[in-house]
Each structure stands twice: as structure tokens, then as C-alpha cells.
């Protein structure tokens with residue numbers, strides 16, 4: 001897709017691939033043990049070919065990370081350089097296809113990669129002022145958790161670090177942001193290098209690694225690497241959803257491959273190494289995983305000291321019925337009694353299918369579509 005086509009889709013100058021800078025060592029997080037997220041740095045090449053000083057790349061990234069709308073806003077760059085960048089280096093690796101805002105202020109955006117894959121991400125605004133991003137690590141997801149809408153759509157591919165960061169940068173242009181969760185489309189542990197490369201740059205947008213959570217089904221090869229290699233204070237979340245292998249395998253086929261005991265052992269290793277609890281996500285499915293006995297089994301499985309449970313009201317995807325408030329409360333009471341920390345997650349953005357498990361991009365719309373908002 002040419003630059004001019006990109007422009008016609010969004011109706012404005014489309015911003016660049018800021019993360020083409022990543023790994024360059026010239027800006028942001030500095031050197032990293034993770035693989036360089038992007039192949040060729042188009043921006044850097046362009047700057048170098050023009051004979052620009054080395055600090056230019058850093059200037060562009062600083063503006064971008066602080067929410068600049070495009071090169072034209074970068075007033076400490078010479079005007080002719082701004083024009084040339086606008087003409088030759090796209091400002092984002094993603095185009096906005098549609099954007100919807102929920103009554104509660106949640107915004108869900110459907111993006112397209114340059115090669116046509118759908119990607120969704122969500123901005124959540126809370127009363128206390130917190131602004132949290134729910135980011136995708138893949139287009140679609142190859143795992144087929146039975147309650148999750150993303151698992152039912154076709155898997156596209158892993159996203160690059162640029163494509164992950166460009167989701168965040170899009171929302172940064174709307175508002176200040178301070179938290180991120182990798183709980184959008186995809187399994188981050190299947191795309192760990194790109195996810196980690198993106199997390200190294202999120203602090204420049206205002207999202208520290210302490211306020212960034214990577215959520216996994218328990219994909220063991222990636223999880224082991226996460227525990228062994230990550231030396232930043234990223235938080236870990238495990239999508240558990242069942243207190244025993246039999247049930248878990250039924251609702252999450254990945255459990256056949258990587259059973260509970262092995263996954264929990266890795267999580268405990270993470271706690272031992274970081275001294276920080278692992279979040280456990282547990283979606284409440286009526287009469288499937290929500291009985292008081294299952295609550296007690298969950299408490300026994302986790303113990304008091306290493307995990308914090310988030311009970312998630314089921315967001316309708318057509319597959320199950322969600323647990324009633326009463327059943328969720330009775331389940332939580334079992335955890336409370338066993339002194340296992342537990343909270344019930346607030347549901348956001350359900351009216352626009354932006355809630356947990358509801359991200360599943362609509363089929364590709366015909367050519368000539370227009371973006372709702374960029």
C-alpha cells in the first residue's frame with residue numbers, strides 16, 4: 001500500500017513507524033537483550049541518506065511518544081525534513097478502520113496492518129483517572145479457548161513491535177495513558193520478542209513496566225523464557241479459568257499440551273524471582289467452573305501467598321451463560337475464607353463488544369471503506 005493510499009483511507013497525514021527506531025540504541029530504552037523489533041529502519045535510513053545528525057531519530061521518537069499527530073507537529077525539525085518524512089516514511093504501521101466509544105468512555109479501535117490483517121485494541125478510562133490500554137500481540141489467536149471470541153476467528157500472524165506500539169501511540173494521541181495490559185487479541189508468549197521489545201518503549205509514552213501486565217494462557221516455552229529472561233518489572237497474569245486439568249482441558253485445549261501443575265510451577269518461579277504476585281484471571285461460566293466446591297479447589301490450588309485472583313464476569317460471546325452475581329459472590333466467599341486475595345473485575349465496554357474475550361475483528365470490509373475516526 002502506498003503512502004498516498006494510506007492517506008486516502010484515513011483522510012489525514014498518516015504518521016510514521018516510530019518503532020522503526022527501536023533497537024537502534026539512539027533513543028528511548030537504550031540497549032536491550034531482546035531481538036531488534038523491526039528489520040530495516042526506514043526512518044533511520046531516510047535520515048542517514050539525507051545526512052541528518054544522529055539525534056534526529058531521537059527527536060522524532062520523543063515527539064511521537066508524547067502524542068504528536070504527525071511530522072508537521074515536530075517543530076524542532078527543519079521544515080523541508082518534515083515534508084520529506086511525511087512523504088516517504090509512513091507515520092504508523094497501522095491504519096484505523098473503525099473506532100467506537102462505549103457509554104462508559106471505553107474506546108475500541110479496529111486497525112489494519114499494511115498487509116491487511118485486523119488488529120483490535122481498547123482504551124479504558126476509569127473514574128479515578130487511570131487510563132489503561134488493552135493491547136493485542138497477534139492478529140487473531142491460534143489457540144481455541146472455547147469462551148473467547150478471538151479464538152473463533154482466523155489466526156493471522158504475530159504482530160511486530162511497531163504494530164504493537166502503534167496501537168498504544170494511537171491512543172496516546174487521544175489522551176495521556178498510564179497502564180497497559182496484553183489482554184487483547186493473541187497469546188503474547190507466542191510472540192514474546194516483539195512484545196518485550198514493545199514494552200521497552202512504553203515508558204516513553206507514560207506507561208512504566210510496573211504498570212504493564214502480560215497475560216498468558218500458560219504457553220510454557222514462552223512463559224519459561226519470560227521467567228528466565230525478563231529483567232524489567234513487568235507483571236505476569238495467568239488465564240486459569242478452571243481448578244483442575246480435566247475441566248481446564250475441556251474449555252482451554254492448550255491445557256492438554258501444558259498441564260496445570262507445570263504452568264503453576266513456572267508462575268511460582270516468577271513469584272520467587274520477583275517477589276511479586278501473579279494475577280490469576282478466572283472467567284465465571286455458569287455451572288461450568290463457578291460452584292463453591294470449585295472455589296475451594298481453586299483456593300487449595302493457589303494458596304494465599306503467591307497469586308491474586310481476578311474473577312471476570314463472562315462477557316457474552318454466545319458460547320456460555322455468565323454466572324449470576326450471587327454465584328460469583330458465593331465463589332469469591334470461598335476464596336475470602338481461605339484468605340486468597342480476590343476481586344471481581346469491573347466490566348467495561350460491553351456495549352461495543354470491547355470487553356474481555358469479545359475482540360474479534362469483523363470480516364474485511366470492501367475496498368474504498370472509510371475510517372470512522374483516526
Ligand code: SAH
Nearest residue numbers: 148183186187215216239281314315356357
Ligand atoms: N491469550 C492471553 C491474552 C488474552 S487475555 C490470555 O488468554 O491470557 C484475554 C483475557 O480475557 C483472558 O483472561 C481470557 O481468558 C479472558 N476472556 C476471554 N474470553 C472472555 C469472555 N468471553 N468473557 C470474559 N473474559 C474472557
